Amino acid sequence: MPRQIDTAGSAMLQSKLEALGLKIHLSKATSHIGGDGKIDSLHFGDGSILEVDMLVISAGIRPRDELAKLAGLEVGMRGGIVVNDTMQTSDQRIFAIGECALHSGMIYGLVAPGYDMAEVVVSQLLQGARAFTGYDMSSKLKLIGVDVASFGDPFIAEPHSRSIVFEDAHSGVYKRINISPDGKYLLGGVLIGDAEAYNMLLQTVNNKIALPPHPEDLILGARGGEASEGAGVMSLPDEALVCSCEAVTKGMICDAVTELGATSVDAMKKCNKAGTGCGGCVPMVKDLINGTLTAQGAYIKNVLCEHFDYSRQELFDLLKINDIKTYSAALDHFGTGDGCEVCKPAVGSILAGLWNDLIVKQNVIQDTNDRYLANIQKGGSYSVMPRMAGGEVSPSQLMAIGRIAEKYNLYTKITGGQRIDMFGAHVSDLPDIWEELIKEGFESGHAYGKSLRTVKSCVGSTWCRYGLHDSVSFAIEIENRYKGIRSPHKMKSGVSGCVRECAEAQAKDFGVIATEKGWNLYVCGNGGAKPQHAQLLAGDIDGPTLLKYLDRFMMFYIKTADPLMRTATWLNKMDGGIAYLRNVVVNDSLGICADLEAEIELLIKNYHCEWKEVVENPELRKQFTHFVNAPKVKDPTMEFAEMRGQKMSKAW
Amino acid sequence: METAVAVTWLPVCQATDIPADGGACALVEGEQVAIFNFARRGEWYATQNLCPHKQQMILARGLIGSTGETCEPKVACPYHKRTFSLLTGECLNADECAIQTYPIKVENDVVYIGWA
Numbered sequence: 211m212p213r214q215i216d217t218a219g220s221a222m223l224q225s226k227l228e229a230l231g232l233k234i235h236l237s238k239a240t241s242h243i244g245g246d247g248k249i250d251s252l253h254f255g256d257g258s259i260l261e262v263d264m265l266v267i268s269a270g271i272r273p274r275d276e277l278a279k280l281a282g283l284e285v286g287m288r289g290g291i292v293v294n295d296t297m298q299t300s301d302q303r304i305f306a307i308g309e310c311a312l313h314s315g316m317i318y319g320l321v322a323p324g325y326d327m328a329e330v331v332v333s334q335l336l337q338g339a340r341a342f343t344g345y346d347m348s349s350k351l352k353l354i355g356v357d358v359a360s361f362g363d364p365f366i367a368e369p370h371s372r373s374i375v376f377e378d379a380h381s382g383v384y385k386r387i388n389i390s391p392d393g394k395y396l397l398g399g400v401l402i403g404d405a406e407a408y409n410m411l412l413q414t415v416n417n418k419i420a421l422p423p424h425p426e427d428l429i430l431g432a433r434g435g436e437a438s439e440g441a442g443v444m445s446l447p448d449e450a451l452v453c454s455c456e457a458v459t460k461g462m463i464c465d466a467v468t469e470l471g472a473t474s475v476d477a478m479k480k481c482n483k484a485g486t487g488c489g490g491c492v493p494m495v496k497d498l499i500n501g502t503l504t505a506q507g508a509y510i511k512n513v514l515c516e517h518f519d520y521s522r523q524e525l526f527d528l529l530k531i532n533d534i535k536t537y538s539a540a541l542d543h544f545g546t547g548d549g550c551e552v553c554k555p556a557v558g559s560i561l562a563g564l565w566n567d568l569i570v571k572q573n574v575i576q577d578t579n580d581r582y583l584a585n586i587q588k589g590g591s592y593s594v595m596p597r598m599a600g601g602e603v604s605p606s607q608l609m610a611i612g613r614i615a616e617k618y619n620l621y622t623k624i625t626g627g628q629r630i631d632m633f634g635a636h637v638s639d640l641p642d643i644w645e646e647l648i649k650e651g652f653e654s655g656h657a658y659g660k661s662l663r664t665v666k667s668c669v670g671s672t673w674c675r676y677g678l679h680d681s682v683s684f685a686i687e688i689e690n691r692y693k694g695i696r697s698p699h700k701m702k703s704g705v706s707g708c709v710r711e712c713a714e715a716q717a718k719d720f721g722v723i724a725t726e727k728g729w730n731l732y733v734c735g736n737g738g739a740k741p742q743h744a745q746l747l748a749g750d751i752d753g754p755t756l757l758k759y760l761d762r763f764m765m766f767y768i769k770t771a772d773p774l775m776r777t778a779t780w781l782n783k784m785d786g787g788i789a790y791l792r793n794v795v796v797n798d799s800l801g802i803c804a805d806l807e808a809e810i811e812l813l814i815k816n817y818h819c820e821w822k823e824v825v826e827n828p829e830l831r832k833q834f835t836h837f838v839n840a841p842k843v844k845d846p847t848m849e850f851a852e853m854r855g856q857k858m859s860k861a862w
Numbered sequence: 863m864e865t866a867v868a869v870t871w872l873p874v875c876q877a878t879d880i881p882a883d884g885g886a887c888a889l890v891e892g893e894q895v896a897i898f899n900f901a902r903r904g905e906w907y908a909t910q911n912l913c914p915h916k917q918q919m920i921l922a923r924g925l926i927g928s929t930g931e932t933c934e935p936k937v938a939c940p941y942h943k944r945t946f947s948l949l950t951g952e953c954l955n956a957d958e959c960a961i962q963t964y965p966i967k968v969e970n971d972v973v974y975i976g977w978a
């Protein structure tokens with residue numbers, strides 16, 4: 211240790227270790243070991259005695275030079291076979307390498323310099339010119355949880371260098387850097403308690419990188435003002451060794467990015483093994499990858515898939531400006547290849563968000579739920595869910611559902627969104643089932659689409675003694691306004707008649723709660739795997755204002771979210787969060803609200819019950835078969851089991 | 863090239879029965895065969911309808927597309943998005959076993975499957 215850290219650093223290390231409960235005795239010369247048959251104490255030169263049960267001796271390196279002595283080779287005063295820069299001993303024909311060799315008064319007890327010496331000898335034997343010129347003993351380690359590092363020349367002092375020392379006794383951090391007297395170069399230093407900067411500092415020494423104007427930033431971090439230039443990884447020379455385990459230089463890493471397209475750490479590991487050893491260089495490798503990409507003018511962007519080099523938002527704008535209405539046209543103009551299961555539904559969602567055209571017209575680009583306008587379930591059957599806006603349903607409609615479910619042998623269940631789902635339908639029965647439902651006054655519930663599912667409501671002021679306003683009517687109005695509109699992901703909503711919040715509106719993508727003065731509008735909540743409370747967008751507003759804000763909010767989400775991104779994630783990723791969103795939606799800070807309102811108006815106007823269109827169109831109806839060549843035959847592999855008097859799907 | 867195997871060409875359905883750039887299932891000699899009309903490339907493919915992942919009769923309802931520099935044609939199972947090469951039947955994104963592919967041709971708007 212004394213060869214690696216200075217006195218102040220040692221003191222700091224000592225106090226850190228003592229804080230961990232270790233007792234450290236320094237400058238003690240052991241006079242003898244006490245005990246009878248077994249050790250019980252250590253006796254020191256100053257007369258003090260330490261009781262112990264065990265003794266571990268750290269003896270350092272002792273060069274085995276006995277043979278060399280017998281052979282008459284020159285050895286050092288404290289042992290070690292004297293060698294020159296080409297590893298030759300005093301007898302030119304004999305080489306010595308490793309821990310037995312004494313080079314310029316130094317014995318190297320590490321394996322890496324040993325390898326280096328071996329290479330020098332090989333080079334000599336092959337008439338090469340390599341020489342050994344000492345080895346960098348910089349090192350970083352964890353000592354019982356405390357970071358300790360030293361690099362370059364840790365001790366060099368005035369007049370050969372000036373030192374900058376940072377000492378924080380409170381958190382046990384000590385940092386010292388030695389810079390050249392002209393302030394241009396870093397010569398070495400010591401880090402105790404926080405060695406995060408080790409890699410970068412070592413590179414700065416080894417590569418003689420010019421120091422920034424405020425070299426103290428290297429150990430303190432930039433404190434306000436201009437971020438310090440020149441300290442970043444990108445300023446390293448190409449030869450800088452970044453991964454010392456695998457001998458990978460900065461140049462090799464940057465080349466792998468530009469030439470081989472390795473843009474992730476994993477890809478880099480495959481290219482040149484950087485970061486596969488101790489892993490200490492991984493953060494630097496990451497910075498180099500991103501730095502190289504940025505330098506190339508690339509920005510890390512979020513593209514749909516291998517066929518479209520655009521984000522969903524970019525593509526949304528492109529398809530709109532170019533008036534593109536089909537997937538093929540989108541692929542021809544802005545994509546490559548033949549598309550896939552990722553971009554087809556994503557583009558389908560964009561087109562629906564732009565034009566709200568009939569989704570079955572392009573059913574081959576839709577996920578199976580949108581293709582068959584029903585939710586596929588285990589075993590290949592589908593479920594059928596008519597809309598019950600606000601959860602309101604009449605007794606005669608309930609009886610109709612019962613009758614139809616019985617006729618087609620469907621399992622029925624009330625869903626979390628306050629409506630009735632009928633499971634276990636054969637694909638070929640779907641049009642018949644819907645024909646009957648439509649006759650009874652039902653319409654599609656869009657449970658299969660990435661669109662508004664339901665607006666859950668509590669019973670509100672019509673029946674509840676606490677109710678402030680009529681939450682059911684408002685829920686029905688909202689649900690009917692936005693029904694069928696496709697969005698990046700499904701949306702759920704709720705309206706409660708007072709703060710008791712029986713409709714759980716704050717767990718929804720948008721939720722409304724009645725107040726004494728009007729309504730509170732909450733947005734971007736989520737149930738599901740990662741629950742998140744909705745946040746207040748506007749408070750105490752009247753109904754028409756609320757609908758206006760909702761129009762803008764919905765359209766802004768439809769236009770800017772990534773595929774399959776729920777509103778909660780969308781908000782979490784938004785710079786500025788809810789304050790920014792409120793500015794856009796309420797204060798029209800981007801000046802786009804008039805557009806947003808016009809765009810959603812078009813979608814609302816283009817609403818159609820998709821099932822009605824299918825039921826009335828024989829061509830579309832024909833597609834609802836299991837076998838094209840045997841339309842009457844149902845899938846014979848579809849099986850059901852029984853449970854509590856109803857059917858259920860068979861286990862996978 | 864594959865080695866020639868004697869197959870019987872069985873007429874299965876009209877070409878217009880299979881949606882462009884989509885698929886449909888046909889009953890062939892008691893087996894479920896998924897037929898794909900890759901109209902964008904002017905190609906036809908036929909595979910087993912069963913997805914090996916959870917043994918679901920579903921592949922005909924999967925989305926088709928292509929992947930990689932060679933534009934390998936593929937179909938994605940609607941359930942858990944396992945994808946299979948339409949050329950070799952190999953699973954492209956998981957360890958599922960390969961699916962069976964069948965010879966297919968279209969003549970005078972009739973789709974034929976080659977049955978061995």
Ligand code: SF4
Pocket residue numbers: 668669670671674675676677678681706707708709710711712713
């Ligand atoms: S939220 Fe309020 S108004 Fe609605 S049911 Fe509950 S208590 Fe009644």
Ligand code: FES
Pocket residue numbers: 913914915916917918939940941942943944
């Ligand atoms: S059943 Fe096909 S991927 Fe799971």
